[in-house]
Amino acid sequence: MTSVKERPPALFAGASRRWVRLLPWGVAFVLCVALLPTTVQVLTADYGLHGGIASALAVAQAAPLLLAVVRPLPAWYVIFAADVSGALALLTVDFEGRLLWPFPPMEIVGYVGLCLALGLRERRRTLLLVWLATAGANVGLEFAVPAGSSSNGMLLTILSGVALLLAGALRERSEAQRRLVEQETISEAERDRRTLLEERARIARELHDVVAHHMSVITVQADTAAYRLDEVPPNVQEELTSIAATARESLGEMRRLLGVLRSEETRGELAPQPGLTQIGQLVEATVRAGMPVEFTRCDAEVPEAVGLSAYRIVQEALANVVRHAPGAPTHVSVSRDGERLTVLVVNDPPPEPPAGPLEVGGTGHGLVGMRERVRLVGGTIDVGPLPDGGFRVAARLPLTGEDFT
Structure with a gap:
């Protein structure tokens, strides 16, 4: 040929x-x-x-x-x-x-x-x-x-x-x-890829902490069942002992994985991970910084992974408002709609157009992390400007276990 x-x-x-x-x-x-x-x-x-x-x-x-x-x-x-x-x-x-x-x-x-x-x-x-x-x-x-x-x-x-x-x-x-x-172009694609990988590693560490908590609870409950319950049959006691041993082994494997993911510079991430209850504190800190923010609270019980994702989405959205629309009235709403948690952050146009961005060295990749978090929990997100000059971030996160698959 x-x-x-x-x-x-x-x-x-x-x-x-x-x-x-x-x-x-x-x-x-x-x-x-x-x-x-x-x-x-x-x-x-x-x-x-x-x-x-x-x-x-x-x-x-x-x-x-x-x-x-x-x-x-x-x-x-x-x-x-x-x-x-x-x-x-x-x-x-x-x-x-x-x-x-x-x-x-x-x-x-x-x-x-x-x-x-x-x-x-x-x-x-x-x-x-x-x-x-x-x-x-x-x-x-x-x-x-x-x-x-x-x-x-x-x-x-x-x-x-x-x-x-x-x-x-x-x-x-x-x-x-x-x-x-x-x-x-190659450098921009590489930065996007690195940002995505860093966000995935961070999510993996946070999800590990969530799962590790549940595994610890399972281990403790299985080990103490014989002392908390009267007349536990021997076969049940043997089964509980096996469950506790398996949970401890899995917990050890996950801790070793966490040791690989974490570096010396990320010791601050050993603190408990935030959730829905900490969103109010986040909003209060933003208000003290001079931003007019209204917050509609949601006290529903949600999975820890979903609560952590909701917190991070609100955190990044408020940070973007501070950077790009200082002084703009902002409304934060977290509500439960059936089997989904809706996170909404909407800001109006700033009272006066900013002379320039507050952060000169920003990468502009925060939205990449938002979308990755929502995708990993099986949700959807809608991000974009509004006709009046404001900006809107709307995320819907599933609460049922089937939606995570």
Whole structure:
């Protein structure tokens, strides 16, 4: 099975605007249409070259400019050979000394345009070789300058070098900017991934504390059942002993897992994890900081994992209000609706637009943690701005065990 070689893209093919993508084709078309008849006219009328030879040279010097939009290096091979051949062909005719040799003006225009296309596509080494070939050909032609004629080979050498240098510098700058954008995109994705992993590790530690509490209760209840209950049958006592041993073993495994997840810098997380009852304290602390917050309390019994997620969602939402809408009236509501806990944090627009963010170095990834917490407990979250300029965070967390699966 043979593979088809992919055609290289045209110059500026990756531009977002259509007119920029069409610009190289338009310039090449204008140059081709303008230079083709002009070259034939000048070579025949002014220099006295045979019409057939002049036409062939004109086509070889102008038509490849269209090819240069896609493949500038093959186009250079053709035009360079045609220009040198044209200079040698002019040595066979007797033309006036006032005319330039070896390259008439229209050939210089076409060659400089070709050099611009080369600089936008090829690497430094190729550009250097092209310029050395141009300079070498001009040096060689200097030895054959007709008597009384003015040579413009040096002019072409300088102009082609400038065109190659400017276009090459523009290409390298564009590539550097593209690589910078790609690197920033990769870095942003990596930051999102790291934030997500850190939040998952934190949730794992917190859920471990919740589960560890229940496992400890199971162990204690199983161990003390024989002392709290009268006349426990031996088979039941054996079963309770087995349950206590299994619970202790599981608790030890989870503590070892927690030792892996926790680092030396996270000793503060050994404190009991907050829940619904601590949301009021969180709101009071925000009010003392100068934020007008109204709180609708919910005293329902909920699973500890759900209460912890609700606390963290309110904590992050209030922190965002302080950062981005200082002084905005805010309403926090936690209510139970059947088998779901609804957490709602809504803030109005700030009284005065803040001059700038209170935290310059913020990552803006707090919403990632919110969504991850809600997803891990099987809930849903709706986050977004309001028409009046405020902001709304609404989460619904399941309370039944089936919803956690």
